[in-house]
Amino acid sequence: MNDTELISQILNGNMNAFTFLVNRYQKLVVYITGRLIQRQDELEDVCQEVFIKVYQNLGKYRNECKLSTWIATIAYNTGINYLRKFKKFDEVNPDDSVALRNLSDFGSKNYETADLHRYIRDQIELLPVHYRTVITLFHLQEFSYQEIEQITGMPEGTVKSYLFRAKALLKEKLKDIVDENSLKMVEEISNEK
Amino acid sequence: MKNDRLIEIIERSVGVEPNFVLPADFAQRVTTAVVGHEQWKTDLQEYFYLATIVITLLAAASGIYYLMDKELLIRTMNFFASNWAPVTFVILTLNFILFVDKVVLRLLFSRSKNN
Numbered sequence: 001m002n003d004t005e006l007i008s009q010i011l012n013g014n015m016n017a018f019t020f021l022v023n024r025y026q027k028l029v030v031y032i033t034g035r036l037i038q039r040q041d042e043l044e045d046v047c048q049e050v051f052i053k054v055y056q057n058l059g060k061y062r063n064e065c066k067l068s069t070w071i072a073t074i075a076y077n078t079g080i081n082y083l084r085k086f087k088k089f090d091e092v093n094p095d096d097s098v099a100l101r102n103l104s105d106f107g108s109k110n111y112e113t114a115d116l117h118r119y120i121r122d123q124i125e126l127l128p129v130h131y132r133t134v135i136t137l138f139h140l141q142e143f144s145y146q147e148i149e150q151i152t153g154m155p156e157g158t159v160k161s162y163l164f165r166a167k168a169l170l171k172e173k174l175k176d177i178v179d180e181n182s183l184k185m186v187e188e189i190s191n192e193k
Numbered sequence: 194m195k196n197d198r199l200i201e202i203i204e205r206s207v208g209v210e211p212n213f214v215l216p217a218d219f220a221q222r223v224t225t226a227v228v229g230h231e232q233w234k235t236d237l238q239e240y241f242y243l244a245t246i247v248i249t250l251l252a253a254a255s256g257i258y259y260l261m262d263k264e265l266l267i268r269t270m271n272f273f274a275s276n277w278a279p280v281t282f283v284i285l286t287l288n289f290i291l292f293v294d295k296v297v298l299r300l301l302f303s304r305s306k307n308n
Binding site: 015020035120136 | 207215221
């Protein structure tokens with residue numbers, strides 16, 4: 001069932017179609033809100049709030065953008081409102097040197113590829129909120145720059161800059177902890193797999 | 194060279210799914226919550242409709258009595274005016290019972306069912 005059919009079914013009162021929509025988009029919503037609020041215990045309530053808003057505003061959806069972009073916008077705004085409500089939204093202009101200091105060290109000397117991927121994923125959680133948001137939207141959900149601009153309200157240039165700076169921070173941190181030898185080892189492991 | 198390799202590793206890692214999970218029955222729970230939320234609005238609407246109908250019927254009856262038996266209506270009005278406190282109390286109580294019956298009890302019942 002495509003999105004247009006799904007929407008018309010829901011607007012006609014078919015709640016099974018709504019359950020189907022939630023199943024289809026729950027990963028999108030949980031990744032965006034999760035990366036924003038970073039609290040597993042509150043995550044279900046926030047995601048539920050997002051889908052209730054989706055249901056209540058579905059009649060206003062006008063096909064001007066993809067349904068996923070529209071839902072992501074609601075998820076982003078709900079997450080940002082949550083952060084503002086609990087006064088955790090103070091990262092308007094992220095300071096990269098502070099952000100770099102916030103990143104943690106690699107726990108072991110064992111550079112298995114999976115470990116390194118997990119380590120980087122954990123470091124993303126420690127990045128400033130805008131950095132981790134654009135990384136999630138661009139790399140995990142594969143939204144375009146224009147779509148991210150639509151979702152977050154940030155200009156395209158800012159989105160690109162945050163993405164670049166986020167990766168530069170991760171690279172800077174990795175540079176300190178991964179030497180040439182271990183990189184070769186990681187490459188060998190990757191090639192073997 | 195090291196830089197290129199690091200960038201390659203980062204590019205691959207940023208696509209790794211985060212550790213956030215929702216319960217397996219999340220979609221069903223959301224649907225139930227939405228149904229409950231919409232039901233609450235319908236119940237509130239029903240309560241206002243009923244209250245409006247009762248008020249309209251009373252107003253219509255008063256109008257008819259005004260035409261048929263003006264004296265009785267004036268006596269009734271005088272009674273209300275001289276006993277405004279108990280009359281107000283009775284009206285508010287009836288209104289409260291209607292509200293509890295049509296809105297509050299249904300809301301509590303649906304919440305207890307969901308939990």
